[in-house]
Amino acid sequence: MNQKNHSSDNGADKQIIKEEYKYSELTSRIIKCAMTVHKTLGNGFQEVIYQRALEI
Numbered sequence: 001m002n003q004k005n006h007s008s009d010n011g012a013d014k015q016i017i018k019e020e021y022k023y024s025e026l027t028s029r030i031i032k033c034a035m036t037v038h039k040t041l042g043n044g045f046q047e048v049i050y051q052r053a054l055e056i
């Protein structure tokens with residue numbers, strides 16, 4: 001099982017990419033974007049607000 005550890009610029013988050021999955025890297029990038037939106041906006045909004053923020 002091949003895995004690559006990738007860390008962001010600040011070194012706080014780590015992503016594990018499993019190369020056996022075709023879209024693992026893309027999925028990791030999407031999740032990172034979603035987490036960034038959540039950290040920026042915070043808790044308490046309806047899901048549609050987070051969806052719109054991801055579109056931007």
